[in-house]
Amino acid sequence: MINMMIGFFKDYFKYKEAAKKQQKWMNKYCKQKGYAINPSWMMATNLKSNLCEMEATFGKRYCPCFEPSGDKALDKKMMCPCEYVEDEIKEYGTCHCALFGPADLSKEQWKASSRRLMEEYQVPKNLKNGVLDTRGMPLDPRRGLPVPDMMHQVKAVLNGYKDDTLKVIVEREQEAHNLEDIAAYRGYGCSWEQKDGLIEATLKLKP
Ligand code: SF4
The missing domain is CATH 3.30.110.40 (TusA-like domain)
Structure with a gap:
């Protein structure tokens, strides 16, 4: 846990400026769609840092939860905001990464979707x-x-x-x-x- 927090804050300071650019398009997108950004500062900050890292590493704003697949058509669909948002909101309440959800989503629903995501990723590593x-x-x-x-x-x-x-x-x-x-x-x-x-x-x- 302590190592995770150290990693989080390292990324936070590293991408602080670049994250402002992410925030701008995200605000615009949410306004257009009637969505909101995850109200948890830690979740939203982590996802913005991850988006910055994806762009810096792979040259494009791929989904922060999935590395590029190498299939051009699929990778295009996975550019954030991806093509799966609406469908995933129906299933999880938010997009897969719990970055975007409907503006009227309750705090409990945001938390439940964030928890689902964490459980998917915090599995034992081999x-x-x-x-x-x-x-x-x-x-x-x-x-x-x-x-x-x-x-x-x-x-x-x-x-x-x-x-x-x-x-x-x-x-x-x-x-x-x-x-x-x-x-x-x-x-x-x-x-x-x-x-x-x-x-x-x-x-x-x-x-
Ligand atoms: S799942 Fe969410 S964060 Fe990931 S690409 Fe789609 S919209 Fe962006």
């Missing part, structure tokens, strides 16, 4: 002896992508990780490319290879 196996997570029914995805699993493990290297097993080549982008943005080394029917990447966290 980390053993410096090897994180990211495969086998449940798939989001609309996007067909894992929740939590490789990116969120790696980020969660790196919060407070002390070793110099982390090996990451991924399912698809696109995830290995995403890991390269994440590593480049964070100043880590990254290499990967296909072996025995799986892809194993190595993150070098220290020079």
Whole structure:
């Protein structure tokens, strides 16, 4: 928990200025649609920081909850605000990431959707002896992508990780490319290879 809070505040200060740009389009979007932004300062701030990080890492404003899939059509649909908002509001009360919801959503409904999201992401990670196996997570029914995805699993493990290297097993080549982008943005080394029917990447966290 303490490592999560340290990570939250690091990102908050890092993206403080860039987040103002996110706030502007979000306000405009909410006004047009009759939506509101999650009233929890921590949730909204975290999601705005994540949007800034997605833009800085992958060059586009992808959904803060899903790394790019490599499928151009799907990735276009996942640009925030994504094409799933209305449908997900019907199911969860808010969009998947609990960033947007109807303006008249009650505090309890916001909290319930935020809790659902946290439960989806705070699952045990398969980390053993410096090897994180990211495969086998449940798939989001609309996007067909894992929740939590490789990116969120790696980020969660790196919060407070002390070793110099982390090996990451991924399912698809696109995830290995995403890991390269994440590593480049964070100043880590990254290499990967296909072996025995799986892809194993190595993150070098220290020079
Ligand atoms: S689920 Fe919410 S935060 Fe994610 S892309 Fe869609 S609108 Fe944006």
